[in-house]
Amino acid sequence: MHGVSPAASVFLSVFMLIQSTVEALQVIGGNVTVVQGGTANFPCQLIGATETLNQISWQKKTREKPQNNNFFTILKTGPQFVNGNGDDGRFKFIGDLKAKNGSLQLFRVTLMDEGTYTCIFTLFPSGIHKTEIPLNVLVPPVTILKDDHPILGNEEVSLVTCTAAGSKPPAAISWLTGALTGKVREATTSTLNANSTTTTISSLLGVPTRELDGQLVKCVVTSAAMTMEETLPFTIQLYFPPMEVTILETSEGSFICEAEANPPANITWSRIDLPWPQSAVREDAVLRLKEMTPDLNGLYQCKASNQHGSKQQQLRVYVASGNCTACWVLFSLLFILIVAAVAAAAAAGYLYKSGRIQWSGDRQPVPTNSSPLEEQQV
Known part of the structure; x- marks a missing residue:
């Protein structure tokens, strides 16, 4: 290094060493998807590090609190919440500071917990190394089957309505009409709610003649948030004033x-x-x-x-x-x-x-x- 002072040479060597060390470091995280009410595991592992680990900290930016905030820190003395943030008994440290594992667990997940969680390792002398972990919360629909009380007549009306409310992602509704296939039809609408869930409503339409009375139909609801499809049976009833x-x-x-x-x-x-x-x-x-x-x-x-x-x-x-x-x-x-x-x-x-x-x-x-x-x- 001709023309470079000894001090500058030492600094450059240290910088190059740190740079190569930093390039070898990697924080492993991932994407997390969980059904509302379940348990979310946030993986966070530092690999390739030979430096001293001072602490692991967590930040979150969620639907409930859109501003990024520190809420959890793991020190040599143990894990602790920052200023009471997140201290509602649902977070648990499941990692190991010595193993450079900062993994967290969140119980009883709600839609308001959805957002981005950041795992941060603080090393000496290289500083901060982090990864962002998105949390996606699935919400199963609330299903409702409603008798539309069709009155005996000769004009098409709604016979029964099936609702899948508050689903994330949107639920799909189909009908099994059995003997009424070709004699009834479906009409389906979807509405996006303020909390990003969707309500899907499907009605079965038909002319309320005696032929329909007592016939069995089924509403079938499917959603990525459900472990299996839900089938709701319904026997069509026609309503009429006293006839004889x-x-x-x-x-x-x-x-x-x-x-x-x-x-x-x-x-x-x-x-x-x-x-x-x-x-x-x-x-x-x-x-x-x-x-x-x-x-x-x-x-x-x-x-x-x-x-x-x-x-x-x-x-x-x-x-x-x-x-x-x-x-x-x-x-x-x-x-x-x-x-x-x-x-x-x-x-x-x-x-x-x-x-x-x-x-x-x-x-x-x-x-x-x-x-x-x-x-x-x-």
């Missing part, structure tokens, strides 16, 4: 009102234009006539109703006075009654005198006032 209202005789003096409806109809009995008689009892859908007296005479109405509509049917009761203690005429067409009266005059006279009527124990529909009616004494 029938009054059935269950025993002598006892009648039940039944209606086809979904949801099931609420049944109420009332008396048209007259106060309710003491000898008649109404219990939900059942009307019971306890004593066959003329005060029961009149028109009774059974009303079936739900939130989609109502329908009613009527029953006319007539108890004759005198010796007849249980005489009934229940809705019948006028012309049938006239013909029947002529054809069965003798039998009717006998029944009137005896005051007896034979009752069937079977549940048989009784005639109603769907057509013009006339009271008849038997």
